[in-house]
Structure formats: C-alpha cells, structure tokens
Amino acid sequence: MRICTRRITGPSAWVGADFQPSDWVVTLEPAERDELLQALRGLPADRPPAQVTAADFPLPRLAPKLAELVRELEFGRGFAVLRGVPIDLPPAEQYLLYWGIVAHMGTAVTQNARGELISHVTDYGKGDLSDNAVRIYETSAVVPFHTDSSDITGLLCLRDAREGGASVLASSTTIHNRLLEEHRELLGVYYVGFVYDRRTEEESGEAPYYRNPVYGYFGDVLSCRYYIRHYIESAVRKSRIPLTDMERLALDLFEEIAHTERNQVSMELRPGDLQFVNNNVVVHSRTAFRDSPGHRRDLLRIWFNTPHARKMPEGFARFRFGMPLIAENE
Template sequence: MIGQLLARQIQRYASSSSSRRITARLQEQRYVEVTRPDGQQHKYPSIWLRDNCQCSECFHAATRARKSHWERGPLHVRAERVRFDEKRQQLIVNWEDAHNSSYDLDWLQQRDFSVEARQRYLNEVYKPPAQLWGKSQFGDVTHHFEYHDVLKQDAVLLDWLQALAVQGFALLHGAPHDEQVVRHLAERIGYIKRTTYGDVFDVKSKPNAGNYAYLMTPLPLHTDMPYYEYKAGINILHTLAQSESPGGANLMTDGFYVANTMRRDYPDYYELLRSVPVNWFDIGHDGDAGKPFHSLWRAPVISLDADGQFARINQNTTKRDSRFTVPLEQALAWYEAYDKFLQVAQAEAVEFKTRPGDVFVFNNLRMLHGRTAYEDSPQNKRHLVGAYVDWDIIYSKLRTLKFPDAKD
C-alpha cells in the first residue's frame, strides 16, 4: 500500500515537472515541434533547421554567412533524434549523417513560422507599413523637423526616416542658404544617388531646358524617373529662392492611397493599371555640356511587391512614350483606367508653398508631386536644389538606428 502510494506520488511529481519543461519531438521526419510549458507550440521544418545549422562547420559567425556544403541543398538529410536541453536552453538535433546541431531558444523564437511572428518581422524589421492618406488627412500626417536636428541627433534622424517610410513625406525647416544642403542630408543617411541629371541638380527655369521641370509652366502630378528600372527612392528638394509670383506652389498626392481607391472602387480599372506595361522614356541631354541619354523602362502604373503590397507608382505624363507596345484593344481599355486614376489623384492633391530654408522630402516610389505655374523676374528667380537617395540605403540606415545591437 505504501509502495503504491509512493509510486503515484513519484508519477505525479514527474508529470508536474515535465509540464514545466520545454519539450521537442519529431513529426513525420518533416518537422520539429517545440512545446513550451504554457502549451504554446513552435514548429520548424527539419530541412530548414539543417539548412540553418549554427555550428562552426556550417556557419561563419564573423561574416554572418552560411557555409554551403551541398551541391543541391540538404533536402534528403533526415533528423534522427531531437531533444531540448533545459540547462543550455537549446534545441538539439542529431542527424542521420552523424552531424549534430544546436539552436538557442531565443534564436528559434525570433524565426517562428507563425503568422503573428512573420508579420511582426515584416512590420518592425523589414519595412514599416505605409499609412495611406487622402487630402482630408494631410494635416494629421504632416511631420516637421529642424534641419540641424536631423544632422546632429540620431533620434531625430530616426523619426525623420520613419516618417518618410510610413507617411511618405516630411518637411524640414531652418536649412542654410547653401547649395550643399541636399548633399549633407543624403550623406547623413548614407549615399547619394547619381542620375543622368547629376548627383545634385538645380530645379529652375533654364534656357534650352533638358527637362520639363526646368520650365515655368505647370508641372502635372508625377513621379520622377519612371523610365529607370532602379528608380530613385526619395527626392530631397531644398528651396533656395521661392517665386514671389502667386505660383510655384507644391502639389502632392499619396499614390498608394489612389491605388487603393482604384482597387476598392474601380477593380476592373485597377487590374488594367496593375498589369498593363507602359513605356516610359527620357531622351536628351542635361544642359549644353551634358552627355546624351536614352532611358527606357516598361512597367505598369501600379507595381506590387512579393507580398502583394503597393511598391511603386509610375506616372509621368511628360515622360510616357508614344510607343505603346500592347495589343490594340488593351490600349483602349487602359486609357479609360488611366483617366480615372488621374481624376482620383487630382481630387486628392494637396497644395502648399515652401519658403527659403525649407526642405521638402518625399517618397518618389509613392508620392505624386507637381507644381503650379510661376513667373520669374530679374530680381526674383525660383531656385530649388535636389538630390536622390535609394530606399535600400534608407532602410539600411533605419534598421541600424532602430537595432544598434543586432547580431543577426
């Protein structure tokens, strides 16, 4: 009787102790399942675990690089045994080829395959989700920064880049009367993007203008350089001198908001704008001494990324080629969709006028921007200085600011 009672107590203790432990087990040789004391489960493909073995034979820690020992991959290497080491807080996997792997619990949790974990990584590390906005929300989404704070304070730089990533634009104030302001801002982020118009360019009326923006006429809503496969990420525009005429005001529309409106309210038109490739081109030279160029890229007005999110808006009436290399009937339908897109974009456009010392910065993959007509005088000539930076560089800087101690 005493022996039976003792046996039951030992069994209950063992069961209670086991319930407080992390366990691991193989599922059909395809997955490894890790179960936490609270019942939460994390499942990992066996092939993924072998592909990401963290031992020194498989992983070069100094360069954070996988060492490849397979000609075709680890597809047929099976796990024989798995267990969780409570003391080291590691998952241990013994493979059929006598290789052994260990994975820290924290490392595994950061790479969990659950919907929530994957979305958290995409939003917090990959790219902050865009906040779409229409004309009525413009005041609420506008962020203002002091130029010198952005240059000197990493916390302000982070906030500025976050605003560019989320709302798509920001306004800086207090910049000096210096044509190198845009270069300083670009280099504060990382690297300037050089184009056929140079690395730093002037936006002002010019004789023998090589670009429509260098005229005093109205500049319709557009994105810069849709004719580039690797289109500039952000546009930095510093106002050195503003027109004293009633014109010269900035126009801007959130292109992603317009695309979303088209998808919701005009799905047939949206599908045409998402799928029909348009020829965008730029032929000429920049100034009398500039080298000739002939840029050409085919892409739809609305481009999506691998996750089906809005990635790039291509729209520039002045740079849309007369060659339209699509079937005849598709061209007719596309024009109807394009007309509706422009109608929505113009209805949602905001207007504001920068002053000398202001720097207007916006996402060139997303924001449609333009300008009202203006008139120069001998005493007053509107003059902006611009530069570009690619989003690869911006996102990299944003992550180093957000995660300065990141190991992998």
C-alpha cells in the same frame, strides 16, 4: 506580376483632411543649425560633395531627428519638410551642407545621363516639352502628378518664385484603394505599365523608350512608380506602340483621383525648406510659376534610397539606383 486585391490601410493611405500643415514640418532648432554649420566648417574646402560621408559630417544632436525622419518617410505618411536649413552660403557650401544631411539618411543616386547627384530645379529657359531633349523640371510649366525614379526625392528651396510653384502631393496608396473599389477591372493595366520616352538620355544602340509598371506588390508591400504622362505620349511616336482606349482611361482615372482636392496636400516651400517625398507611396506635382527679374525660383534636388529600402525586382523601378551615364561624344 501579383496584383494587390486588398484595401491597404495604415499611415501611407491618407487624404488631405488627415493632417494639419504643422504635422509634416520638422523645424530645426538653433543648436541644430549651428551643428550643421560647424560640420560644414570641418570639411576641407575642396572636398567634392560625393566624397562626404556621415562620418565626415558629424551631427550628434541632429542625427537622431534625421533617423526618425527616415522612418516616417519609409513607414509613415511618406513626406515631410525639414524647415530652417541654412542656405545663406556660397553655392559650393550649399551643396556640401545639403549632401551632409542626406549622407545621414541614405545613398544618393544619379538623376540624369550627365551623372548629376544634385541638380537645380529651375527654369532653364530651354522652352517646353515639345523639345524632346527638355525635361519638365527644367521649365516653369505645370508639373503633373508623377514619381521620380529613386525611393526618396529631396528638394531644398533656395529661392521661391514671384508667383506660383506650389507643391501638391497625393497618396498613391489611396489612389490604388479607389481604383480597387471602383475600377477593379483596370488594375492589370497599371501592373503591366506604360512605355516611356527616354528624352534623348538613352545609351548608344539602346531603344529610346522603356516600359515600367505603375504598381507593384512585393512581399505584401505595395509600391508605385508613375512617371510623367507626357513622356508616355511622346514615347508613342518613337515606339510606334499606340495607347489603347483602356490605357488612356487608366491614365485619366489615376490622375482624376490624384487631382481630387480632398486627396491632396498642398504646400508653399519657403527658402530653407527641405522637402522629402517617398516615391513608393506619394505622387507629387507642382503648379506653374513666374519669376521676377533677377530673382529666379531655384530648388536643389537629390534622389536617394534609405537603409530601410523595400525589396522589389530590378525591373520594377527602372532607374531606382541611378540613371546610366552617357559619354559626351555619344
């Protein structure tokens, strides 16, 4: 695989000091909120979200703003927050409205072996990652820096936590620049990548782990996929492929740069905030949180790819176009 050996410049190579908090927030105007609700009322009550297209959900006023948001995600800093999304709705209508927005931005993909296109990021009470079937978004624990599988992750905040749950972002382009400057000899490790645990979501007869590169350089465009490190550690027990000292050092350095405060942007998502992150150029994390009785932190997540999606080989981002479905009896 070709390795990028030049410093990347441009809007995706940022540090936290480059921004004011208002720079990444796009606030819906009252007329745009009304337009969303009007589009929602125009849908049949029994319409499944996955069958809703942009044409079914007309947004003549808001659509240009969403198109500009997509361009910022793909060619700019790689993250944004759409503020003021109407959420005081029954759950089925929350799903439809959320899906209608994303239908104007790209194509959603499945997030797990159950085929979910919209999932709840909340504390499911399943325990922690010592249970091999638990995925980290189902816990209240710290979520370390990572990317998701699709190009874009959307998180719509329905309820915030009593305490904690801040979203923290860092530029994977900036991380690559630092690695190039200070640890050039390790770059090849990131382009070969690491073995990840499938967390019991493999198909029958399929290996319960897979390898995925961290960085890829295709058509002079740098892309990143850095999945949860805990899944690398747990994959060792299944694959019996031990991590070398050099691989551990590479993981430590990546996370050390991401955790450097000057490289970060931190934000508290409030109800009605819809955060978008481009996984090709941004890694994201979350602080631990605590809920109140009867008030559980809850975000709706969508994975999608935009019409401007960059070209990359099929094997680079293994589940970029969705997770394979597994039958109930498997």
